[in-house]
Amino acid sequence: MPLDERLFRHEAGRMVAALTRLLGVHNLALAEDVVQEAFCRAADVWKFRGVPDNPPAWLMATAKNCALDALRRERTARTFAPELGRHLQSEWTLAPVVEEFFAAEAIKDDLLRMMFACCHPRLPEAGQVALILHILCGFSVGEVAAALMSGRDAVEKRLTRAKQVLAGSKGLFDVGNATDFAARLPAVRRALYLLFSEGYHSASPERAVRAELCREAMRLTALLIDHPRGRTPATYALAALMSFNAARLPTRTDASGDLVPLYDQDRSRWDRGLIDEGLRLLTLAAVGSDVTSYHLEAAVAAAHARAATPRDTDWTQIVWLYDMLMAIRPGPVIALNRAIAVAEKDGPERGLAAIRAIHRPDRLARYPFFPAALGELELRRGDRSAAARHFRAALALARSPAERRHYQRRIKACDDDAARAARAGEARSAVIG
Amino acid sequence: MGDYTFLYRGGMLSASPEERQKHMEKWMVWFKDIGAKGLVKEPGHPLESGGKVVSGKAMTVSDGPFAEAKDLISGYTLIAASDLAHAAEIAKGCPILQVGGSVEVRPVMHMNM
Numbered sequence: 001m002p003l004d005e006r007l008f009r010h011e012a013g014r015m016v017a018a019l020t021r022l023l024g025v026h027n028l029a030l031a032e033d034v035v036q037e038a039f040c041r042a043a044d045v046w047k048f049r050g051v052p053d054n055p056p057a058w059l060m061a062t063a064k065n066c067a068l069d070a071l072r073r074e075r076t077a078r079t080f081a082p083e084l085g086r087h088l089q090s091e092w093t094l095a096p097v098v099e100e101f102f103a104a105e106a107i108k109d110d111l112l113r114m115m116f117a118c119c120h121p122r123l124p125e126a127g128q129v130a131l132i133l134h135i136l137c138g139f140s141v142g143e144v145a146a147a148l149m150s151g152r153d154a155v156e157k158r159l160t161r162a163k164q165v166l167a168g169s170k171g172l173f174d175v176g177n178a179t180d181f182a183a184r185l186p187a188v189r190r191a192l193y194l195l196f197s198e199g200y201h202s203a204s205p206e207r208a209v210r211a212e213l214c215r216e217a218m219r220l221t222a223l224l225i226d227h228p229r230g231r232t233p234a235t236y237a238l239a240a241l242m243s244f245n246a247a248r249l250p251t252r253t254d255a256s257g258d259l260v261p262l263y264d265q266d267r268s269r270w271d272r273g274l275i276d277e278g279l280r281l282l283t284l285a286a287v288g289s290d291v292t293s294y295h296l297e298a299a300v301a302a303a304h305a306r307a308a309t310p311r312d313t314d315w316t317q318i319v320w321l322y323d324m325l326m327a328i329r330p331g332p333v334i335a336l337n338r339a340i341a342v343a344e345k346d347g348p349e350r351g352l353a354a355i356r357a358i359h360r361p362d363r364l365a366r367y368p369f370f371p372a373a374l375g376e377l378e379l380r381r382g383d384r385s386a387a388a389r390h391f392r393a394a395l396a397l398a399r400s401p402a403e404r405r406h407y408q409r410r411i412k413a414c415d416d417d418a419a420r421a422a423r424a425g426e427a428r429s430a431v432i433g
Numbered sequence: 434m435g436d437y438t439f440l441y442r443g444g445m446l447s448a449s450p451e452e453r454q455k456h457m458e459k460w461m462v463w464f465k466d467i468g469a470k471g472l473v474k475e476p477g478h479p480l481e482s483g484g485k486v487v488s489g490k491a492m493t494v495s496d497g498p499f500a501e502a503k504d505l506i507s508g509y510t511l512i513a514a515s516d517l518a519h520a521a522e523i524a525k526g527c528p529i530l531q532v533g534g535s536v537e538v539r540p541v542m543h544m545n546m
Binding site: 005006008009011012039040043044045046047050051139142143 | 450
């Protein structure tokens with residue numbers, strides 16, 4: 001049977017989570033070392049003797065044995081949790097106690113517990129996302145840096161600080177406490193949303209990297225939905241949003257890695273299964289009176305997913321949804337997306353007016369889609385020199401070779417008389433799906 | 434045909450879970466490949482890094498060996514090859530070479546009666 005290519009990464013999360021519960025959150029670094037050792041042993045034995053029947057169980061058992069060794073080795077050098085500490089001195093009690101810690105019922109909620117622990121209120125959101133990738137998804141420091149398109153040193157610092165906060169917290173999060181659970185759930189959803197967005201909107205030219213981040217965010221969101229206290233309407237809405245967007249992921253870039261605007265995407269290649277799943281989740285989200293930004297963003301994504309062709313898109317509904325979004329989570333990017341939707345509904349002049357009305361547009365100064373949207377609307381209005389000027393500004397802000405190529409093509413489209421007829425359609429490229 | 438022992442030294446030290454799994458899978462592909470060609474007599478085993486060294490007439494038992502990780506034998510395999518050159522050629526496919534390790538190829542001594 002072929003091994004799941006993510007087996008080690010995913011089991012790393014479960015193993016660190018279980019070991020941290022056993023050893024105490026202040027011994028997080030020791031837990032990570034034990035996991036490293038367990039992988040080392042597993043890989044050595046498997047390469048000579050073949051993969052066992054149940055690889056995850058084998059790995060967890062190896063982690064348990066490595067933990068026992070570590071406890072014997074470290075019992076005088078470190079402090080452990082009191083419930084474990086008093087069993088440490090006797091070999092008679094140590095093994096059975098550790099065995100209990102690894103019972104199926106005991107490890108069931110470990111990943112969820114660790115996920116909540118990673119969203120500690122003292123951590124900045126960026127630290128939470130990095131920590132989730134590192135601890136729960138098994139990314140090394142270098143792999144986190146590559147995935148988040150950040151420098152290795154910066155990510156290393158961010159993770160070190162985040163782990164200090166985690167290790168300094170009183171204990172691992174208690175998922176059994178309903179009040180604490182409900183209080184931290186929004187932060188967990190937010191971190192998963194950011195993780196997904198990191199993959200979905202990343203300028204990384206590596207399509208595989210981006211898809212992987214989206215997949216991880218969806219895997220962890222499914223974990224939230226598996227828990228009776230985690231599956232609230234807002235969580236269903238978040239899961240729906242991820243499903244709709246993931247359905248479009250394969251068509252967002254072409255074979256050479258270039259961005260394909262929503263209008264030009266081959267809708268027949270959108271993943272119908274994921275769209276249906278999104279619609280199912282959205283129905284589950286429509287319970288109660290609470291409308292979150294996830295509900296509204298999912299509804300926008302659903303409106304795109306439902307339109308068989310770009311022409312069939314219900315822009316009136318989308319503008320209304322963006323109005324609602326601006327009311328509960330006002331921000332310049334939402335305002336820009338709203339302006340683009342206004343242009344689709346009422347024409348480029350109205351769209352440009354809506355862009356000009358954005359409060360403090362300086363917040364979009366580093367955002368290439370801002371001048372790009374201006375360019376698309378000017379082009380559609382027929383002002384080719386203004387459009388070219390905006391696309392050149394977008395080009396200067398481009399974050400990847402793919403974005404640069406895209407804006408170069410748009411600049412060329414402004415000069416290209418022959419393409420004039422096609423331009424009316426192409427000008428709709430402002431909508432980045 | 435003759436028997437040859439592959440003694441592996443060193444190998445992958447620190448690595449991310451994904452890198453470690455990928456490296457392990459390379460070993461599996463290699464073993465499968467040479468196994469399908471009938472070149473593996475016994476896949477052998479990995480070895481623990483620590484142990485005891487018993488030495489001298491006094492039968493002194495000490496902890497060890499304490500060689501550096503890169504010099505420690507980390508596993509062995511019994512290979513069937515047509516001659517030493519062929520065995521060395523087979524060893525070239527071992528993934529340990531990609532991560533700083535080495536393969537020592539030693540003919541098994543047989544008595545021709």
